[in-house]
Amino acid sequence: MRITKTDYMEYTLCPKNLWLKKHKPALFENIPLSDFQQEIILNGQIVDEASMILFPDGELATAKNIDQLHYSKQLVANENITIFQASFEWGNFFVRTDVLHFDQEMESWSLYEVKATNSVKKSPYSHIKDLTFQKLVLDANDITVGRVGVIHLDGDYRRVGDLDYRALFQETDVTADVLKMESIVSVEMTDLEKYLDGPEKPGCPCLYKGRSAQCPTFSYSNPFVPDYSVHNISRIGNSKKTLADWINRDIYSIDDIDNPEVLKGYQSFQHLAHIKGQAIIDSKEILKNIRDLEFPIHFLDYETYSSAIPEFDRFGPWQQIPFQYSIHVLKEDGSLEHKEYLITELSEDITFGLVERLSEDIYERGSVVVWYAPFEKTRNSELAALHSEYSDFLYKVNDRIFDLMKIFSDGYYVDPDFHGSNSIKSVLPVLVPDLLYTDLEIQTGSDAPVNWKKMMSLESGGTEQQVIEENLLEYCKLDSLAMVRIYEFLKNI
Numbered sequence: 001m002r003i004t005k006t007d008y009m010e011y012t013l014c015p016k017n018l019w020l021k022k023h024k025p026a027l028f029e030n031i032p033l034s035d036f037q038q039e040i041i042l043n044g045q046i047v048d049e050a051s052m053i054l055f056p057d058g059e060l061a062t063a064k065n066i067d068q069l070h071y072s073k074q075l076v077a078n079e080n081i082t083i084f085q086a087s088f089e090w091g092n093f094f095v096r097t098d099v100l101h102f103d104q105e106m107e108s109w110s111l112y113e114v115k116a117t118n119s120v121k122k123s124p125y126s127h128i129k130d131l132t133f134q135k136l137v138l139d140a141n142d143i144t145v146g147r148v149g150v151i152h153l154d155g156d157y158r159r160v161g162d163l164d165y166r167a168l169f170q171e172t173d174v175t176a177d178v179l180k181m182e183s184i185v186s187v188e189m190t191d192l193e194k195y196l197d198g199p200e201k202p203g204c205p206c207l208y209k210g211r212s213a214q215c216p217t218f219s220y221s222n223p224f225v226p227d228y229s230v231h232n233i234s235r236i237g238n239s240k241k242t243l244a245d246w247i248n249r250d251i252y253s254i255d256d257i258d259n260p261e262v263l264k265g266y267q268s269f270q271h272l273a274h275i276k277g278q279a280i281i282d283s284k285e286i287l288k289n290i291r292d293l294e295f296p297i298h299f300l301d302y303e304t305y306s307s308a309i310p311e312f313d314r315f316g317p318w319q320q321i322p323f324q325y326s327i328h329v330l331k332e333d334g335s336l337e338h339k340e341y342l343i344t345e346l347s348e349d350i351t352f353g354l355v356e357r358l359s360e361d362i363y364e365r366g367s368v369v370v371w372y373a374p375f376e377k378t379r380n381s382e383l384a385a386l387h388s389e390y391s392d393f394l395y396k397v398n399d400r401i402f403d404l405m406k407i408f409s410d411g412y413y414v415d416p417d418f419h420g421s422n423s424i425k426s427v428l429p430v431l432v433p434d435l436l437y438t439d440l441e442i443q444t445g446s447d448a449p450v451n452w453k454k455m456m457s458l459e460s461g462g463t464e465q466q467v468i469e470e471n472l473l474e475y476c477k478l479d480s481l482a483m484v485r486i487y488e489f490l491k492n493i
């Protein structure tokens with residue numbers, strides 16, 4: 001069985017998951033790609049682009065209709081200065097290197113891995129282990145590697161005009177880290193071969209972890225665990241001893257918890273709400289929190305876009321670009337006003353129009369309600385740094401922000417049907433069942449930036465562009481309206 005460096009990296013993340021992928025691939029049909037897999041795809045595109053620009057005279061070792069392993073060896077033997085995507089094997093192990101560059105002074109090869117991250121990652125996905133795996137396979141092929149480096153994005157880079165790849169990417173020398181890691185990776189590679197050759201192991205270690213750590217095959221490996229179980233108790237992954245105690249005593253259902261006194265704060269409210277089958281409500285605290293909100297109350301929601309390679313002037317790698325907002329303004333007389341803005345055209349200063357309109361759409365007085373304040377506050381601070389003429393306004397908006405989510409995350413309203421989550425998508429259908437995201441074309445926060453990017457690439461004024469524009473406006477409008485309806489619900493309890 002061929003074992004690639006991606007397989008090895010998956011093994012370091014979870015051996016059982018890799019075993020299932022290799023032996024029972026049908027289990028993964030119709031399962032959305034994991035963050036790790038999405039990162040691999042994204043990285044692949046960036047590697048090709050960046051490698052060829054940073055090393056302009058390189059030779060690609062993956063031409064069609066050739067034996068790539070043989071051709072890679074040939075290129076190395078000819079001491080070609082730079083080789084892209086060279087392939088090597090060692091027993092079952094297989095690697096395809098991003099960049100191999102011959103250093104004439106050192107008379108050895110430099111091995112580079114290009115990564116779409118702002119720094120060298122040590123965990124959970126370790127760039128060092130990834131490169132050590134590659135170096136060990138190269139060593140076995142008698143290729144002398146004198147230097148190992150990660151070429152990654154520079155988080156401080158800000159685009160001005162054409163992309164400057166040499167400024168956008170920087171190299172971190174990790175040779176010493178890789179040498180130190182060799183013995184560990186070598187042992188892991190031997191273990192990995194044995195593990196994949198062995199029979200399926202029952203269960204899986206995530207039985208002892210909270211829901212957020214588990215992958216979609218959890219229920220296959222642990223069919224006796226209910227869909228809503230002790231693993232769903234808020235932040236239970238941080239209370240390892242408590243969770244381990246329950247699992248070791250076969251306590252999987254929240255109903256079976258026999259020592260609820262170990263649960264703290266929100267966890268105990270969640271447990272109580274589940275046992276009673278009704279919401280736990282601290283109306284005094286809720287009213288104390290919301291009674292000081294000042295009219296007109298603005299309910300604000302941003303949608304943002306980010307990309308590894310900065311696409312717009314003044315933005316850097318992975319920087320969030322607010323491309324849209326929706327504000328519902330609730331007046332003291334009960335009337336509701338809606339304001340919205342969506343960037344639909346490219347301009348030299350992509351967010352200027354949005355900030356300019358925001359300054360008109362937010363009244364000088366009144367609270368600004370958001371869901372999860374750190375997100376909106378950080379966007380405002382970033383916009384303030386970009387648009388100094390509006391920085392005063394944006395910081396004042398931040399001072400007026402009230403986080404509606406805290407009513408729920410602080411445990412003042414805990415419904416058993418929230419299932420331990422405080423996201424607006426979990427709270428809304430329980431408190432305001434008539435307002436549904438499922439009626440919309442765009443249904444999640446991660447779909448919005450994908451649609452915006454598509455819309456921006458289409459011909460202006462075309463039908464498809466107009467449809468996406470309307471869908472984006474509808475989606476963001478529902479986010480701010482959802483907050484209004486939740487606020488009204490709370491006010492009336």
Ligand code: SF4
Nearest residue numbers: 014204205206215218
């Ligand atoms: S649920 Fe966790 S331990 Fe089980 S296969 Fe998935 S990642 Fe691995």
